[in-house]
Amino acid sequence: MNKIKVTSGMAMSLDGFTAGLNQSFEKPFGDNFDLDLLERWMFAEPEKHKHKKEIDAILDAGAFIMGNNMFGPKDRRDNPEWKGWWGDNPPYHAPVFVLSHKEREPIEMEGGTTFYFVTGGIHEALDRARDAANGMDVRIGGGPETIQQYLRAGLIDELHVAISPVLLGGGERLFEGIDVRALGYECVQFVASEKATHVVLRRQGQ
Numbered sequence: 001m002n003k004i005k006v007t008s009g010m011a012m013s014l015d016g017f018t019a020g021l022n023q024s025f026e027k028p029f030g031d032n033f034d035l036d037l038l039e040r041w042m043f044a045e046p047e048k049h050k051h052k053k054e055i056d057a058i059l060d061a062g063a064f065i066m067g068n069n070m071f072g073p074k075d076r077r078d079n080p081e082w083k084g085w086w087g088d089n090p091p092y093h094a095p096v097f098v099l100s101h102k103e104r105e106p107i108e109m110e111g112g113t114t115f116y117f118v119t120g121g122i123h124e125a126l127d128r129a130r131d132a133a134n135g136m137d138v139r140i141g142g143g144p145e146t147i148q149q150y151l152r153a154g155l156i157d158e159l160h161v162a163i164s165p166v167l168l169g170g171g172e173r174l175f176e177g178i179d180v181r182a183l184g185y186e187c188v189q190f191v192a193s194e195k196a197t198h199v200v201l202r203r204q205g206q
Contacts, residue, residue, distance in 0.1 A: 004130050007061070008140035008147050009160035010174060011196070017171040018144045062136025063129040064096040065122075067146035071098045071115070083107050084115065095132040097125045099146060122149050144172040154183055157203055162196040 010018045068077055076082045089110040096115050104117040118125040129138045140150050150156045189200035
């Protein structure tokens with residue numbers, strides 16, 4: 001039986017930030033975050049993009065995990081009417097486990113996405129995601145703090161970082177306070193494209 005792989009990936013600026021300053025409902029990535037510049041590699045001529053398979057793989061998973069901040073801003077995520085940023089048909093089309101400090105009933109959406117709220121921490125969320133993934137990969141969707149928790153625990157098998165040629169100057173750093181080398185991760189792929197440099201880190205032994 002194949003091992004269920006735990007993967008993650010984020011776009012990152014040259015100075016190491018994956019989210020900007022002063023995140024809010026109006027500016028979910030921060031007021032200094034240029035979404036077009038930082039993530040345009042994902043959408044510009046994807047049929048010609050040498051990393052199309054990696055882009056497709058972002059949503060090619062059997063289950064997902066995300067932090068509460070990614071599910072919604074502080075002033076909205078606990079509102080029973082709030083069902084995420086993505087409208088009635090979120091792009092996941094699979095179970096999504098949201099790390100939360102507050103219990104909430106699951107939210108069934110169109111297209112097969114169901115949000116489950118997990119109050120028992122990262123290990124409980126991962127156990128439930130693996131059970132729900134039906135043998136496919138589990139994807140840690142973000143944000144940065146959530147990915148950091150799973151990296152520190154050595155629970156991410158493979159991390160894809162797309163480094164975009166833009167400087168943010170402040171915000172949330174993906175590797176803040178984390179020694180990924182000491183945790184057993186090594187670079188197994190480093191490829192430059194027109195829009196970004198793609199780096200794949202893999203935990204040794206995977």
